[in-house]
Amino acid sequence: MILTIAKYIVFLFGIFIFLVGLLMLLTPKKARKTLQLAGSTNVINYTEITIRFIIALALIFYADFSKIPEAFSILGWFMLVTSLILYGVPRKLHHQFSLKSAEKLKPLYFKWISPFAFAFGSFIIYNTL
Numbered sequence: 001m002i003l004t005i006a007k008y009i010v011f012l013f014g015i016f017i018f019l020v021g022l023l024m025l026l027t028p029k030k031a032r033k034t035l036q037l038a039g040s041t042n043v044i045n046y047t048e049i050t051i052r053f054i055i056a057l058a059l060i061f062y063a064d065f066s067k068i069p070e071a072f073s074i075l076g077w078f079m080l081v082t083s084l085i086l087y088g089v090p091r092k093l094h095h096q097f098s099l100k101s102a103e104k105l106k107p108l109y110f111k112w113i114s115p116f117a118f119a120f121g122s123f124i125i126y127n128t129l
Helices: 002-026 028-037 042-065 069-088 091-104 107-128
Strands: none
Touching: 002 028, 002 042, 002 107, 028 091, 028 107, 042 069, 042 091, 069 107
């Protein structure tokens, strides 16, 4: 049962990343505003990190059953460790980082990097099936 749940979480994560690519391509200003929200409130900050943590665990649990286990394992452990680090980072520092990142990433840049989100999301979906 845990394996099935992990598979669906990873699959939904792939769809989410692909849809983020669409958001970046079609409405880059909205994508930029969304990035600015990261860490802006305690609810947003800890919800974001907890979802990231759950996805990381799902990647790790499902890795051995995916087409490229090493990829899911490495990504899962990377996301898990960075989630734990983010739990310890002050929320305001996390928010300042997201604001600075959004300032540097102009809307046109979001359009340019959207194909990477399509590719990454597709890779996750393919690797899950």
